[in-house]
Amino acid sequence: METGRLLxxxxxxxxxxxxxxxxxxxxxxxxxxxxxxxxxxxxxxxLQMLSEGPKAEETGEEEAS
Structure with a gap:
C-alpha cells in the first residue's frame, strides 16, 4: 500500500x-x-516494471553481454 500511496x-x-x-x-x-x-x-x-525489478540503466549498473 505504501508504494501505491507514494505513486x-x-x-x-x-x-x-x-x-x-x-x-x-x-x-x-x-x-x-x-x-x-x-x-x-x-x-x-x-506494476509490470515494479515486478520485473529495476533495469541496469536505472541502477547505474552495466548489463553483461
Whole structure:
C-alpha cells in the first residue's frame, strides 16, 4: 500500500487502493529498487516494471553481454 500511496502522491497513478487491488489480482510482487516512470504509463505498466525489478540503466549498473 505504501508504494501505491507514494505513486499517487507523485501523480503517477490515480488511486492507491485500485493499484493495490490490481497488484493482488494479477499477483505482481513488487521488487525493491530505484525506478524511473513516465506520467504517460498506465498503472498496469508500472506494476509490470515494479515486478520485473529495476533495469541496469536505472541502477547505474552495466548489463553483461
Amino acid at each position: 499517487e502522491e507523485k501523480g503517477l497513478i490515480q488511486d492507491a487502493y485500485v493499484f493495490l487491488i490490481e497488484s493482488i489480482l494479477y499477483e505482481y510482487e513488487i521488487q525493491p529498487g530505484t525506478y524511473t516512470f513516465r506520467t504517460t504509463q498506465t498503472s498496469m505498466e508500472i
